[in-house]
Amino acid sequence: xxxxxxxxxxxxxxxxxxxxxxxxxxxxxxxxxxxxxxxxxxxxxxxxxxxxxxxxxxxxxxxxxxxxxxxxxxxxxxxxxxxxxxxxxxxxxxxxxxxxxxxxxxxxxxxxxxxxxxxxxxxxxxxxxxxxxxxxxxxxxxxxxxxxxxxxxxxxxxxxxxxxxxxxxxxxxxxxxxxxxxxxxxxxxxxxxxxxxxxxxxxxxxxxxxxxxxxxxxxxxxxxxxxxxxxxxxxxxxxxxxxxxxxxxxxxxxxxxxxxxxx
Amino acid sequence: xxxxxxxxxxxxxxxxxxxxxxxxxxxxxxxxxxxxxxxxxxxxxxxxxxxxxxxxxxxxxxxxxxxxxxxxxxxxxxxxxxxxxxxxxxxxxxxxxxxxxxxxxxxxxxxxxxxxxxxxxxxxxxxxxxxxxxxxxxxxxxxxxxxxxxxxxxxxxxxxx
Amino acid sequence: xxxxxxxxxxxxxxxxxxxxxxxxxxxxxxxxxxxxxxxxxxxxxxxxxxxxxxxxxxxxxxxxxxxxxxxxxxxxxxxxxxxxxxxxxxxxxxxxxxxxxxxxxxxxxxxxxxxxxxxxxxxxxxxxxxxxxxxxxxxxxxxxxxxxxxxxxxxxxxxxxxxxxxxxxxxxxxxxxxxxxxxxxxxxxxxxxxxxxxxxxxxxxxxxxxxxxxxxxxxxxxxxxxxxxxxxxxxxxxxxxxxxxxxxxxxxxxxxxxxxxxxxxxxxxxxxxxxxxxxxxxxxxxxxxxxxxxxxxxxxxxxxxxxxxxxxxxxxxxxxxxxxxxxxxxxxxxxxxxxxxxxxxxxxxxxxxxxxxxxxxxxxxxxxxxxxxxxxxxxxxxxxxxxxxxxxxxxxxxxxxxxxxxxxxxxxxxxxxxxxxxxxxxxxxxxxxxxxxxxxxxxxxxxxxxxxxxxxxxxxxxxxxxxxxxxxxxxxxxxxxxxxxxxxxxxxxxxxxxxxxxxxxxxxxxxxxxxxxxxxxxxxxxxxxxxxxxxxxxxxxxxxxxxxxxxxxxxxxxxxxxxxxxxxxxxx
Ligand SMILES: Cc1cc2nc3c(=O)[nH]c(=O)nc-3n(C[C@H](O)[C@H](O)[C@H](O)COP(=O)(O)OP(=O)(O)OC[C@H]3O[C@@H](n4cnc5c(N)ncnc54)[C@H](O)[C@@H]3O)c2cc1C
Ligand code: FES
Ligand code: FES
Numbered sequence: 001x002x003x004x005x006x007x008x009x010x011x012x013x014x015x016x017x018x019x020x021x022x023x024x025x026x027x028x029x030x031x032x033x034x035x036x037x038x039x040x041x042x043x044x045x046x047x048x049x050x051x052x053x054x055x056x057x058x059x060x061x062x063x064x065x066x067x068x069x070x071x072x073x074x075x076x077x078x079x080x081x082x083x084x085x086x087x088x089x090x091x092x093x094x095x096x097x098x099x100x101x102x103x104x105x106x107x108x109x110x111x112x113x114x115x116x117x118x119x120x121x122x123x124x125x126x127x128x129x130x131x132x133x134x135x136x137x138x139x140x141x142x143x144x145x146x147x148x149x150x151x152x153x154x155x156x157x158x159x160x161x162x163x164x165x166x167x168x169x170x171x172x173x174x175x176x177x178x179x180x181x182x183x184x185x186x187x188x189x190x191x192x193x194x195x196x197x198x199x200x201x202x203x204x205x206x207x208x209x210x211x212x213x214x215x216x217x218x219x220x221x222x223x224x225x226x227x228x229x230x231x232x233x234x235x236x237x238x239x240x241x242x243x244x245x246x247x248x249x250x251x252x253x254x255x256x257x258x259x260x261x262x263x
Numbered sequence: 264x265x266x267x268x269x270x271x272x273x274x275x276x277x278x279x280x281x282x283x284x285x286x287x288x289x290x291x292x293x294x295x296x297x298x299x300x301x302x303x304x305x306x307x308x309x310x311x312x313x314x315x316x317x318x319x320x321x322x323x324x325x326x327x328x329x330x331x332x333x334x335x336x337x338x339x340x341x342x343x344x345x346x347x348x349x350x351x352x353x354x355x356x357x358x359x360x361x362x363x364x365x366x367x368x369x370x371x372x373x374x375x376x377x378x379x380x381x382x383x384x385x386x387x388x389x390x391x392x393x394x395x396x397x398x399x400x401x402x403x404x405x406x407x408x409x410x411x412x413x414x415x416x417x418x419x420x421x422x423x424x
Numbered sequence: 425x426x427x428x429x430x431x432x433x434x435x436x437x438x439x440x441x442x443x444x445x446x447x448x449x450x451x452x453x454x455x456x457x458x459x460x461x462x463x464x465x466x467x468x469x470x471x472x473x474x475x476x477x478x479x480x481x482x483x484x485x486x487x488x489x490x491x492x493x494x495x496x497x498x499x500x501x502x503x504x505x506x507x508x509x510x511x512x513x514x515x516x517x518x519x520x521x522x523x524x525x526x527x528x529x530x531x532x533x534x535x536x537x538x539x540x541x542x543x544x545x546x547x548x549x550x551x552x553x554x555x556x557x558x559x560x561x562x563x564x565x566x567x568x569x570x571x572x573x574x575x576x577x578x579x580x581x582x583x584x585x586x587x588x589x590x591x592x593x594x595x596x597x598x599x600x601x602x603x604x605x606x607x608x609x610x611x612x613x614x615x616x617x618x619x620x621x622x623x624x625x626x627x628x629x630x631x632x633x634x635x636x637x638x639x640x641x642x643x644x645x646x647x648x649x650x651x652x653x654x655x656x657x658x659x660x661x662x663x664x665x666x667x668x669x670x671x672x673x674x675x676x677x678x679x680x681x682x683x684x685x686x687x688x689x690x691x692x693x694x695x696x697x698x699x700x701x702x703x704x705x706x707x708x709x710x711x712x713x714x715x716x717x718x719x720x721x722x723x724x725x726x727x728x729x730x731x732x733x734x735x736x737x738x739x740x741x742x743x744x745x746x747x748x749x750x751x752x753x754x755x756x757x758x759x760x761x762x763x764x765x766x767x768x769x770x771x772x773x774x775x776x777x778x779x780x781x782x783x784x785x786x787x788x789x790x791x792x793x794x795x796x797x798x799x800x801x802x803x804x805x806x807x808x809x810x811x812x813x814x815x816x817x818x819x820x821x822x823x824x825x826x827x828x829x830x831x832x833x834x835x836x837x838x839x840x841x842x843x844x845x846x847x848x849x850x851x852x853x854x855x856x857x858x859x860x861x862x863x864x865x866x867x868x869x870x871x872x873x874x875x876x877x878x879x880x881x882x883x884x885x886x887x888x889x890x891x892x893x894x895x896x897x898x899x900x901x902x903x904x905x906x907x908x909x910x911x912x913x914x915x916x917x918x919x920x921x922x923x924x925x926x927x928x929x930x931x932x933x934x935x936x937x938x939x940x941x942x943x944x945x946x947x948x949x950x951x952x953x954x955x956x957x958x959x960x961x962x963x964x965x966x967x968x969x970x971x972x973x974x975x976x977x978x979x980x981x982x983x984x985x986x987x988x989x990x991x992x993x994x995x996x
Contacts, residue, residue: 039304048283302628352445
């Protein structure tokens with residue numbers, strides 16, 4: 001790690017102010033940022049830790065939506081989603097990393113990072129979540145902008161995420177055995193606006209929706225409805241762990257499993 | 264240099280740190296509590312697990328500065344003051360849940376956290392909870408047995424008996 | 425009644441209490457007063473010519489003590505190889521120099537170029553980034569067969585080619601084997617890749633060098649399976665420190681899996697720099713660095729042919745293996761695909777003619793050396809796979825094909841130099857069939873299929889050679905040091921025994937098991953026996969722990985000596 005200072009404000013406004021400094025960067029749970037600092041892939045002059053700011057923590061229910069603090073940890077989210085009967089999110093959060101990672105890592109950090117293999121972006125996209133920052137609200141559809149790229153401006157902090165709870169949902173993760181990140185993860189949701197299928201881990205441009213499956217499922221929510229569908233392998237990631245064709249196949253399998261699970 | 268203060272194994276401790284000082288570095292180098300180990304630089308092995316405010320965290324993936332005012336428990340704080348092993352420690356010994364001992368502190372800290380959250384886990388819950396703790400020697404079988412035994416559940420005896 | 429002490433008792437391990445309470449003492453737990461830290465700047469190209477190294481800016485960075493390069497090691501010994509193989513023509517293998525820090529060329533990703541010593545680890549790494557390297561990348565050769573082609577890039581310019589050795593075993597059998605294969609009723613051929621892997625013990629490697637000006641004594645604390653071997657190789661061959669001026673300590677070791685047997689550049693560097701700088705120097709590897717700096721395992725590509733007569737009796741076996749040595753010869757590397765491998769090719773079977781050919785090859789990759797079983801699992805894997813394939817080709821039961829070819833009369837002299845004294849493979853196979861309920865397998869397979877699951881059945885036999893000894897035999901096979909073991913038993917004036925052994929635990933629990941044996945032999949309580957290991961200053965001689973030798977070698981020393989109560993034991 002290169003040398004830097006750490007600040008630990010207790011108010012959101014102080015954090016926003018601190019992030020205006022040249023070379024300042026937000027620190028959420030650190031579960032992605034710290035390993036990358038160790039590899040010297042980032043060179044901040046100052047880290048502004050968000051871990052002492054109460055107003056971005058916690059998970060609450062507001063009508064039909066679950067409102068997750070940008071600083072809520074995966075562990076808290078799993079428990080709250082379980083209690084709210086939000087199956088897909090509960091499944092997702094309790095499978096991220098391991099307990100120690102889940103005790104520190106946050107949804108705000110994960111969305112801001114937008115790793116092409118991160119779990120939450122698929123959930124945010126499928127549910128039509130709204131990302132609320134210190135200055136505006138951004139629809140999930142506009143938020144993700146390719147690999148590690150988001151609509152966030154310099155120094156913008158994710159304060160909370162408003163997630164309409166779908167009528168039924170499931171998250172199916174096919175874990176890469178070493179990193180346990182999804183090799184392919186599929187979030188399926190039955191929402192007021194129809195069926196949604198969002199895929200992570202597979203797209204060269206990051207998370208995406210599989211519209212063909214959505215159409216089929218909107219006509220009738222059943223595993224049979226998507227049984228005959230296969231996702232094309234164009235535009236899918238090719239790496240050591242899997243070819244595009246392999247990932248395309250997994251998208252089909254995971255989607256069918258998800259639909260069966262959320263029936 | 265900035266200062267940090269925290270309660271470690273029940274005692275107030277403080278020391279100088281840099282911004283980039285990790286909690287594990289502060290414990291090992293600053294406080295000479297070398298029971299917490301470092302096995303990787305990618306936050307994957309769990310050799311460094313400690314409890315911060317009662318929760319298991321990877322001390323290699325948290326800055327010392329962030330533990331300001333926290334209650335930290337390390338492997339050195341698990342046995343009784345008179346040296347009596349905790350139920351988890353004793354079960355690891357009884358069920359041969361360790362060989363070289365390098366992963367062991369992290370395993371014990373994770374297992375202890377598990378049993379606090381879930382006093383009677385199933386075997387699959389134990390395996391799931393310990394996913395972030397790698398052991399190269401034992402093959403996990405006896406570790407899982409040890410955790411089941413520590414929770415007071417029936418376990419098949421170890422092979423040697 | 426199970427015994428409650430001594431041999432055969434299920435004693436609780438005495439070392440566990442310290443490991444479970446965080447009181448273990450691993451090398452990284454050692455911090456000496458005044459210690460500096462080293463960071464190695466490593467090559468990020470597989471092959472390159474060093475045109476220039478500019479350390480001026482780095483030297484001005486905060487905390488930097490000194491920056492070392494290959495120049496500082498001119499006139500210092502090369503990291504030695506501990507085993508010499510003689511090739512088919514009777515010539516010694518080609519053996520390249522292996523400098524502590526790269527000189528002239530870098531030969532694999534991770535080859536250390538500069539060593540930056542600074543007040544802290546972070547400062548050393550910060551400064552390493554400020555070093556300006558001018559390295560001309562050269563074409564690299566990674567694939568073994570490509571490395572042997574005419575005109576392939578040469579890993580070592582001063583060697584004839586990239587062939588370390590071409591070994592034939594038993595060379596005198598070659599023609600007879602060829603003929604038997606030509607004339608066989610059936611020949612099964614199989615090509616196998618035994619992939620390279622990284623050993624990855626949970627504890628990364630660490631070295632701390634220290635120097636006492638008043639006595640001229642150097643001390644190295646290191647994560648080693650065999651501190652005495654390090655003392656010998658580093659003292660005698662690299663740094664020229666006499667045995668009585670060099671102490672090597674390996675405290676608790678967090679797993680080894682073979683990769684902590686070998687003598688490494690970082691150990692020699694820390695010992696050397698501590699004397700140069702008159703202060704302790706410490707290196708702690710990161711996990712990522714370990715992938716480039718710890719010797720890898722396996723990496724064999726093999727063609728194996730099994731010849732059978734019309735009655736399915738094995739008549740001959742021929743193998744051709746390409747074994748990757750990496751860019752330099754690590755401590756025991758040449759022995760792994762040869763003596764530790766070829767001698768096991770008979771397996772449990774009566775194959776009258778066997779010929780093993782091994783081509784060891786230099787490539788621009790991290791050196792490869794012994795890893796878990798070292799050559800022996802590779803032998804079993806090849807042999808058992810080819811038998812399975814033959815059974816499938818011939819349409820016979822793989823178990824029965826094995827049974828038909830089992831050695832049944834003992835002692836049995838194999839055509840690959842070793843003699844089996846005893847065995848009953850039929851009895852073992854019968855028991856296996858019973859335990860695995862082979863008869864019931866088909867029903868289980870059908871039941872699984874009904875649930876949409878596939879169920880398979882695999883089995884194999886193996887013979888393992890453990891211990892790697894005695895000294896006079898391994899000496900004839902090319903070992904450059906005896907593979908003896910020693911123990912000293914000291915009776916304290918106040919009662920109780922101290923046993924000092926050169927065998928060294930990295931998780932095996934020697935302190936418990938050795939005490940059990942001694943207690944039983946001498947007839948005292950286990951708790952009156954203290955086992956000391958891992959420190960060359962306390963145990964004069966030893967060769968450490970690897971190759972499953974700690975039971976076979978030291979135990980055969982200890983009971984004999986202790987029953988005579990003579991105290992000192994001699995190497996065997
Ligand atoms: C062993 C391991 C396994 C993992 N497995 C998975 C997995 O299976 N699936 C998965 O999805 N993830 C996985 N992760 C990643 C984990 O979920 C991280 O917690 C998450 O990606 C980042 O969240 P964080 O709070 O830790 O953010 P940090 O690491 O602190 O920050 C990440 C980035 O987000 C920025 N940031 C942080 N918080 C905010 C905020 N509130 N507003 C704006 N910007 C912010 C930071 O500046 C930084 O750029 C794993 C991590 C580890 C170590
Ligand atoms: S040291 Fe490996 S996870 Fe912390
Ligand atoms: S006991 Fe050696 S790594 Fe677990």
